[in-house]
Amino acid sequence: MVKATNLGFPYVGSQRQTKKLVESFWSGKISGDELKASILEIQQAHWKLQKEQGLEHIPSGEFTLYDRVLDTAQQFGAIPQRYQHLSPLDQFFAMGRGLQRAATESTEKVDVPAMEMKKWFDTNYHFIVPEFERDQEFTLQAPRAVEQFKAAKALNIHTRPVLVGPVSFLFLGKPGKGVDAFDTLSLLPKLLPKYIELLKQLEEAGADWVQIDEPILILDLQENVKAALDSAYKAIKGQTSLKTLVAAYFGRVENNILAIKDHVDALHLDLVRAPEELDTVLPLLNKDQVLSVGVVDGRNIWINNLEKSIALVQKAVAALGQDRVFVAPSCSLSHSPFSTSFETKIKEKNPELFSWLSFSVEKCAEIVTIAKAVNGQDVKAELAANASAVATRRTSPQTVNPEVRDRVAKIPTEAWKRPSPFATRREAQVKKLKLPLFPTTTIGSFPQTKEIRVARQQFTKGTLSQADYDTFIKAQTKEMVEAQEKLDIDVLVHGEAERNDMVEHFGHLLHGYDFTQNGWVVSYGSRCVKPPVIFGDVSRRCPMTIDEIVYAQSLTKRPMKGMLTGPVTMMKWSFVRDDIPANELCAQVGLALRDEVVDLESAGIPCIQVDEPAIREGLPIRRADWDAYLDWSVGCFRLSTAGVRDETQIHTHMCYSDFNDIFDAIAAMDADVITIENSKSDEKLLKIFESKEYTNEIGPGLYDIHSPRVPSVEEMKQRFADMLKYIPAHLLWANPDCGLKSRQWPETNAALANMVEVAKHFRAQHKA
Known part of the structure; x- marks a missing residue:
């Protein structure tokens, strides 16, 4: 059967609880232990919600207090020297936002700036740029993915752990302060054993699938990067029996897929951004590989056109069979708000607009509906309601102003330049x-x-x-x-x-x-x-x-x-x-x-x-x-x-x-x-x-x-x-x-x- 899956969920919480807890810790209102306990409650609520909706692959390990890339840097020991004297939680936040603290009788003065922050591909999310030494040594310490998998397992919820991929992690990083330029991918032979150690820990904990995000697969990659991808996933395949799903999103993978296609069990494609890739990728898959089809937009807030999405998924099923297709959002739903259930004002004042909206919780429901439809289950009511809303959005007078469109059509040439x-x-x-x-x-x-x-x-x-x-x-x-x-x-x-x-x-x-x-x-x-x-x-x-x-x-x-x-x-x-x-x-x-x-x-x-x-x-x-x-x-x-x-x-x-x-x-x-x-x-x-x-x-x-x-x-x-x-x-x-x-x-x-x-x-x- 086609499986309904997810790549990630909004870790900020339904009412920004994570933000408020983290800022309370920064201001000294709660302790580190209190922060950890409260955060676990939020995670548990998210896992339960997704399970109740009918998702079969629920993500874990992607929840963060600041940034997933920063999480990855800390858990693999890529910590610049200027932060190493700090306790783990202070260290984590100092890397993300800097730390300036006066000396006391029991503590020394601290004055360290934050690490560099950059946009995450073409989103408005910012990630912390990892820093590496030429002789960088990696260590596996307190891996979040294992901790979160076990926490979900204690609730009888079997999750799919999510990791930032080793090649994307190194590629998106840079030489540390004062370090001459070098190819950060040269560190891959040192990093890979630690990734494999982490995968084995997940396997021992009971995981069967792992999601490894390699978003750089959508970039224009040089041959050395493709070679790094090939060697990384060849090593992972050879040293662990975990099933690996490599996820790319925000664009087209094109021929980058050739670097990994023989070494992974599943590939995720963003078919919202690049629906044309379905036809080009299907013939390239090996006979047992699974395709995760990202047909629900993880970055915007509009309802899915279920009819079009079902047609794409059916095309994949026709080529691969039902057991080799996952239905998924285009990317992690962390880029989408939590739920439209809180939008009472729009629902009351503009019910037509409200009918066009879909946030993370609703997107999970769309994923489940698409999977059910392709599996032959009865979702006629859901499809009819969706078709009606899609049609009204296309024809509503709320969306078109003839005067505005006429003004744009008649912009004079001289208006474009001083x-x-x-x-x-x-x-x-x-x-x-x-x-x-x-x-x-x-x-x-x-x-x-x-x-x-x-x-x-x-x-x-x-x-x-x-x-x-x-x-x-x-x-x-x-x-x-x-x-x-x-x-x-x-x-x-x-x-x-x-x-x-x-x-x-x-x-x-x-x-x-x-x-x-x-x-x-x-x-x-x-x-x-x-x-x-x-x-x-x-x-x-x-x-x-x-x-x-x-x-x-x-x-x-x-x-x-x-x-x-x-x-x-x-x-x-x-x-x-x-x-x-x-x-x-x-x-x-x-x-x-x-x-x-x-x-x-x-x-x-x-x-x-x-x-x-x-x-x-x-x-x-x-x-x-x-x-x-x-x-x-x-x-x-x-x-x-x-x-x-x-x-x-x-x-x-x-x-x-x-x-x-x-x-x-x-x-x-x-x-x-x-x-x-x-x-x-x-x-x-x-x-x-x-x-x-x-x-x-x-x-x-x-x-x-x-x-x-x-x-x-x-x-x-x-x-x-x-x-x-x-x-x-x-x-x-x-x-x-x-x-x-x-x-x-x-x-x-x-x-x-x-x-x-x-x-x-x-x-x-x-x-x-």
Whole structure:
């Protein structure tokens, strides 16, 4: 019989319990033992829920307190020297977020930065990048997969353990700090015995299947990587009797499958992203191999078209037989919210939209329904309800606005580009803004204090009036402007006290968006986001930021930045509709933002920042698909910003991605000033300036805002001196890596004071 299976479940919990527990541990409210016991209760509830739904292969071992790749690094002993003196739990979190702790009578001072963080392929999830030494030794210590398998087994739930694959783990890592470049895959012969030891422990514990995630199978791989995959799975097959399912997701495996196909018992394909691969892979499978067909979208929130999915699964069954097919989500459901059962507001106010939604719990039910249908069981009622909802979504007037589509169709050619080149614009901006050398600024947000969060909750619940809330936000804005003036920052921001999220805030002010109550997904660590839902054509309801920014500008004579989220990020960081082309939707958003940018300029705002942190994240996995994407995504950014005069300075911000390979596209965005993550990535970005000319202004981040750690003036001076080796002084800005929303005020003031001191130090040097 075809089996209903799952690859992973949202470890954040139904109500973000994991986040709250972890943060309680960080703040000292609960102990490590209390954290572990409470986390086990969440895991147990998840396993029971999936079993009750009828899944036959339930994942275990994928649950994490911070990041699965970081889990893998710690359990195989890939721990940089700077963390090795810490206890295991402190060590784990210090690697992920840094740790700064004063000395006490019984403990020494601790001051260690976090490891590098990068986007997980083309998602908005961030993973911690492993670090390796040339002579790296691996040890197997407290493997989570074994612990979680046994915990589920104690409940009489037989799970399928999940591991990050050895080749992906090494490939996604990097040489440690101060280590010369080397091929991290050269460590595979040392790592493999430890993986095999782990597999044997799972086998001894009673596991029969293991899921090994090798997401790099969807990349354009060099021959040495394919050779590493071949040798890894040949060794695993030869030394364990566990059945192995190797999972690839987020794209096409293409001929990479040839590297592993003779050494694994099952292969998982993402047939949501690449349905065409079913026809190419089926003939390649050996006579006993199982195919796991990922036909339910693990990354979006729309109901599955069961009829289409059943047809794909039936095609696989026709070629392989029922016993050799698993039905699965396209990827782990950790990228999807928990359950629509919490979405009472949408259900009440827009039942049609609610009928189109499917979160993780509902996706598990879809998987089971598909498997039952292919197995010949009676699911007529489920199929009829699904067909009705699919049809109404396709034809509903909620999804189509003829005026918006007509405006997109008639965008004039000149609207896609600013009329003057940067050199001309810079001359006008220097004259207007009169900024010093090495101008200082921040990325936009300031700490979202408990006071701000409580006021927002009261306003949302109706216990705080609009007038009182507006008065409160103005007071917060005034304090933030005064704080920046006291710090002597050059280009100010209003602090975004009124914004809960950089995408959701704008979504409320645009047609075509709606919002969940509990649609949380993890972005990094304990940081969760609740993406808006784009279900229809997008246009601006009304001016979105004018009142707040104009008020902030009235409080200071220094230039104030208007703050907007760019069109690509508005799409990528939403649960985006999948019924029209992405470039068409992006142009709709770009036009809505263009209207706002023009209005900000008309209101006297001299600098306008349109953030695009997701533009690299949206880059297609395969290089063959890059040019088309970069053409429309960069074009839509320019569409949103090109309606202003030369003297209006356009800023943008990007963070936590590999930007070097799209450097030319970033230059083509033609922002006057770009601020970009730098402090956690070992200045990799800066090195591209050795071979590429960038003529616009740029602010590589001076310090990491994702850690509570406050870097010293001397540390920042060294980082700024490194920047000056690559970037001309007249183009260089001083700023943090990202927004300060998640930080506390004491550390924010301390870090920004150090940053301003560094900028002034180098100004004095250059004057001399």
